[in-house]
Every structure is written in structure tokens, then in C-alpha cells.
Amino acid sequence: MRKKIIAANWKMYKTPAEAREFMEKFVPLVAGHERDEIVICPPYVDIAAVVDGAKGTNIKVGAQDVYWEKEGAYTGQISPAMVVGAGCEFVIIGHSERRQYFGETDDTVNRRLEVALEAGLRPILCVGEVLEEREANITEDVLRRQCSRAFRGIGSNKAAKLSIAYEPVWAIGTGKTATPKIAADAHSIIREEAAHAFGGEFAQKLRILYGGSVKPENASELMAQEEIDGALVGGASLKPDSFAKIVKW
Numbered sequence: 001m002r003k004k005i006i007a008a009n010w011k012m013y014k015t016p017a018e019a020r021e022f023m024e025k026f027v028p029l030v031a032g033h034e035r036d037e038i039v040i041c042p043p044y045v046d047i048a049a050v051v052d053g054a055k056g057t058n059i060k061v062g063a064q065d066v067y068w069e070k071e072g073a074y075t076g077q078i079s080p081a082m083v084v085g086a087g088c089e090f091v092i093i094g095h096s097e098r099r100q101y102f103g104e105t106d107d108t109v110n111r112r113l114e115v116a117l118e119a120g121l122r123p124i125l126c127v128g129e130v131l132e133e134r135e136a137n138i139t140e141d142v143l144r145r146q147c148s149r150a151f152r153g154i155g156s157n158k159a160a161k162l163s164i165a166y167e168p169v170w171a172i173g174t175g176k177t178a179t180p181k182i183a184a185d186a187h188s189i190i191r192e193e194a195a196h197a198f199g200g201e202f203a204q205k206l207r208i209l210y211g212g213s214v215k216p217e218n219a220s221e222l223m224a225q226e227e228i229d230g231a232l233v234g235g236a237s238l239k240p241d242s243f244a245k246i247v248k249w
């Protein structure tokens with residue numbers, strides 16, 4: 001049995017004060033919950049508030065991205081060592097919004113993934129097809145390409161901390177959710193690619209999360225699927241009671 005990871009992706013929501021307020025309400029709601037790993041990925045400037053609020057709890061913290069250089073004249077960028085130093089254990093890499101709005105490519109995803117793993121972070125690599133790709137029946141090709149390019153040059157010894165989130169882009173923030181069958185099919189393609197790159201044993205242990213309009217109402221159906229090893233939750237993670245309900249699916 002793979003322990004599920006229920007992760008919040010706050011995107012560009014909440015000030016530090018709002019993050020603190022969230023933690024005050026959320027922490028008691030999930031106290032003692034050991035069945036799943038709980039992760040919150042806030043904007044960089046909220047990391048301190050969330051790390052502080054999570055002290056002494058089973059809640060882990062992640063960043064939403066990292067740059068691939070260690071340090072230097074890269075105005076506005078944040079390095080893996082910086083987020084580790086700020087108390088993050090996780091980092092999201094290659095989210096579709098980064099790909100769509102900020103010029104992220106399979107190659108830059110690969111560079112970020114490599115440095116994140118090197119820094120000891122636990123990356124949540126996001127892959128997923130857009131609507132046109134699903135309609136053109138090329139979902140499988142897209143997922144295989146995104147995975148194989150992301151994995152390029154990464155040794156299986158380094159990949160141990162990797163998790164993947166399958167996030168069909170047409171389901172993100174739209175209220176549309178992939179059916180458990182669509183998600184399970186995509187997850188087995190991803191698991192095959194992971195087996196190809198890092199070996200069968202690794203692939204069996206790899207956690208593959210589903211993301212895209214996960215809410216309290218659909219969390220238990222999705223999480224009950226054996227192929228789904230957790231959730232990456234955007235909109236429904238912003239309110240303490242809603243995210244707590246998803247955690248307790």
C-alpha cells in the first residue's frame with residue numbers, strides 16, 4: 001500500500017496574515033490524522049507563516065517552484081537551497097500554469113527537477129494533457145513525452161523522492177473532474193514511463209496524485225481508486241474546512 005499524499009496548491013492566493021489565519025483553523029481539524037501525508041504549498045512569502053503554523057504537527061510544507069541555478073544574478077528567482085532553508089520538504093515542478101503562462105517547457109522542467117532532487121526536496125512533478133490533445137486522442141503521447149523528457153539524465157538513485165501529479169489541464173479550476181477511469185488509465189501510462197526510466201521496483205512505490213477540481217464532494221470516490229495515490233488540490237484547498245474534508249476523504 002502506498003501512503004497517499006494530499007497536497008494543497010495555493011497558487012497566488014493569501015497574504016502571510018491570511019496564511020497564518022488558515023493554519024490556526026486548519027491544524028486542529030486534521031490533528032492526529034496519520035493515514036495520509038498532508039502538504040501545503042503556499043506562495044514563497046507565506047512559507048514562513050505556514051512552517052510556523054505547522055510546527056509540532058504532521059503537516060509538511062512545499063514551494064510552488066524553484067529555479068535551476070544554485071545562486072547568482074537572477075533577479076526574482078528562488079533556489080532549491082533557499083526553500084529547503086525556509087523549511088520546505090516538497091516542491092511542485094512543471095505545473096500547467098507555469099507551462100501555459102510562464103514559458104515552462106519539458107526541458108526547463110527537467111532542469112528544475114534535477115536540482116530539486118539534488119537539494120533533497122521531494123518534487124511533485126505535474127503532467128497532463130490539454131483539452132485539444134485529449135480530443136485529438138494524443139493524451140498517451142503527451143504524457144509519455146512529458147515524463148520521459150522530465151526524467152532525462154536523472155539517475156534512479158536520485159529519483160527516490162519523486163512523486164507525480166496527473167493534472168488534465170481541462171479539469172483544472174473548471175469544475176470538471178476526470179472520471180476515476182480516465183485518471184487510472186493516465187496513471188498507468190505514467191507508471192510505465194517511470195518503470196522504463198527508473199525500474200519496476202521504483203515504479204511500484206511511486207506515488208501518482210490526481211489533480212483537477214478535487215473537492216470534498218468527489219475526493220472519496222477518487223481517493224478510493226487503487227491507482228490514485230493522493231490529490232493535488234487548488235481552489236478547494238484555500239478554506240480550512242474544505243481542505244480538511246478532502247484530507248479526511
Ligand code: PGA
Pocket residue numbers: 009167171172173174211212213214232233234235236
Ligand atoms: P484546482 O487546481 O483544484 O483548482 O482544479 C488544481 C491544480 O492546479 O493543482
